[in-house]
Every structure is written in C-alpha cells, then in structure tokens.
Amino acid sequence: MMAKLFRAVIMGPPGSGKGTISERIAQSFGLKHLSSGDFLRENIAANTEAGVLAKTYIERGLMVPDHVMTRLLLPRLEEMTRHSWLMDGFPCTLAQAKALNSTCDLDLVISLNIPYETLKDRLSDRWIHPASGRVYNMGFNPPHVQGRDDLSGEPLIQHDNDQPEALVARLRHYKDVAKPVIDLYKSKGILHMFSGTETDRIWPYINSLLSTKIPSRPETDTQHIPLP
Numbered sequence: 001m002m003a004k005l006f007r008a009v010i011m012g013p014p015g016s017g018k019g020t021i022s023e024r025i026a027q028s029f030g031l032k033h034l035s036s037g038d039f040l041r042e043n044i045a046a047n048t049e050a051g052v053l054a055k056t057y058i059e060r061g062l063m064v065p066d067h068v069m070t071r072l073l074l075p076r077l078e079e080m081t082r083h084s085w086l087m088d089g090f091p092c093t094l095a096q097a098k099a100l101n102s103t104c105d106l107d108l109v110i111s112l113n114i115p116y117e118t119l120k121d122r123l124s125d126r127w128i129h130p131a132s133g134r135v136y137n138m139g140f141n142p143p144h145v146q147g148r149d150d151l152s153g154e155p156l157i158q159h160d161n162d163q164p165e166a167l168v169a170r171l172r173h174y175k176d177v178a179k180p181v182i183d184l185y186k187s188k189g190i191l192h193m194f195s196g197t198e199t200d201r202i203w204p205y206i207n208s209l210l211s212t213k214i215p216s217r218p219e220t221d222t223q224h225i226p227l228p
C-alpha cells in the first residue's frame with residue numbers, strides 16, 4: 001500500500017531562512033524541496049512563454065503576477081502524485097493560496113517570524129550562485145573559496161534588493177501580502193509559526209514537529225517506513 005503523501009509550505013520574509021530550512025527538511029524527511037524561484041529560473045533558462053513573461057517582472061524587481069505563477073506551478077504540483085513535497089516561495093499572495101487550495105489539500109504550513117535587524121544582517125551578507133540558486137552567507141555558511149560556488153567554482157553575486165535600502169520596502173510588501181495568507185492557514189488549523197534569530201535554534205522545533213507528522217528517512221531512523 002502506498003503511504004499518504006505529505007504536502008507542506010514554508011513561508012517567511014526575505015532572508016528568514018526558508019531555503020536553508022527547506023534543505024534540512026528535504027534531507028531529514030525526504031520531502032522534495034520545490035522553490036518558486038527555481039521554477040522561474042528554469043522557465044527563464046528554457047525560454048518558455050511563462051518564463052519570458054516572468055523575466056520582465058523579475059528584472060524590474062517586481063513580483064510575478066498571480067496568474068503567471070499559478071499557470072506555471074499548479075500543473076507541476078498536480079504532476080507530483082508520487083512524491084511528498086515542501087514548497088518554498090509559493091503561495092505568497094491570497095490569490096495564489098486560493099488557487100493552490102483548489103488543487104490540493106496542504107498538511108502543514110511553516111511560517112518563520114524573524115526580527116528585522118536579523119534579516120538585514122543576513123541579507124547584506126548573502127551571496128548567490130545565480131545558475132543554481134545556491135545561497136551562502138559569509139558568517140553562517142561561507143563558500144569553501146571566497147566568492148566562488150562550492151560545486152561549479154563559478155563566481156557568486158549579491159542582489160541589489162538584498163541591501164538594507166531595498167529591504168524595508170520588500171519587508172513591508174511581504175507583511176501586506178502574507179497576512180491574509182497566514183490568516184487563511186491559521187483558520188484551517190495547519191499553520192505553525194516559529195520565531196527566533198538563529199536557524200540552528202529554530203530547526204530542532206521544526207524537526208520535532210515534523211517527526212510527529214512524517215517518518216524520518218531510513219538513514220536517520222531505520223525504524224520508520226520511507227516516504228514514497
């Protein structure tokens with residue numbers, strides 16, 4: 001018999017650690033880490049119709065319109081009939097959340113609540129490998145060679161909109177659009193909020209919550225049944 005699939009979303013402002021925590025969840029529980037940013041970059045690289053359209057918004061530092069996001073992501077999620085997944089970066093508006101709702105029932109939503117000063121410090125030190133989306137922080141998880149991606153050796157870059165001047169506006173925007181989404185998931189009883197300044201201190205709480213909901217991977221806990 002096939003085990004039930006597990007579907008989760010992780011939300012939080014820029015720099016809150018969604019990507020970092022998603023990777024840990026994927027490793028520990030075998031969920032597939034899906035990222036809206038990665039889907040967009042793949043589509044841009046492949047020159048799909050949605051990718052070409054999305055690029056015009058991303059280049060201007062704007063959010064991609066809801067109808068483009070849902071057209072792009074929902075079919076991909078519908079195809080994921082054999083994998084449990086964790087979605088990072090989608091939904092981020094109420095319209096996206098409602099569209100997702102009509103496609104699947106989420107089991108859990110993780111929301112990260114991180115103080116502004118912490119976000120500012122992290123992002124001003126965030127370095128990205130543009131081709132893969134791999135993220136480094138010079139204090140927290142520095143690359144082996146300064147300024148170079150660990151796997152490809154290619155140069156790392158910083159985003160202008162990670163600098164403090166742009167961050168205030170991004171954060172305000174996040175708060176405005178995320179609030180109704182958080183309220184929706186709260187009302188469904190699936191929202192779990194985690195607050196703190198360090199990923200390493202938040203992680204054990206997320207880990208133990210997930211341990212009550214899904215089996216760990218066989219290599220971390222051999223008594224459990226692996227996910228499909």
Ligand SMILES: Nc1ncnc2c1ncn2[C@@H]1O[C@H](COP(=O)(O)OP(=O)(O)OP(=O)(O)O)[C@@H](O)[C@H]1O
Pocket residue numbers: 012013014015019036037038040057058061062063064065069089090091092093096
């Ligand atoms: N759910 C979404 N709705 C609309 N636009 C999106 C969405 N997800 C990503 N985007 C667009 O794609 C861009 C890249 O997304 P990505 O998540 O990689 O990076 P980001 O904006 O730096 O986010 P964060 O700082 O939270 O990691 C965003 O800046 C935005 O323009």
Ligand SMILES: Nc1nc2c(ncn2[C@H]2C[C@H](O)[C@@H](COP(=O)(O)OP(=O)(O)O)O2)c(=O)[nH]1
Pocket residue numbers: 012013014015016017018019020021122123125126127135136137138139140141197198199200
């Ligand atoms: N100093 C410090 N930096 C951290 C911590 N957790 C994550 N980071 C780093 C990694 C990234 O460079 C940056 C933002 O993390 P991210 O996982 O990309 O966040 P998000 O934008 O996907 O939500 O902060 C942390 O706990 N401390």
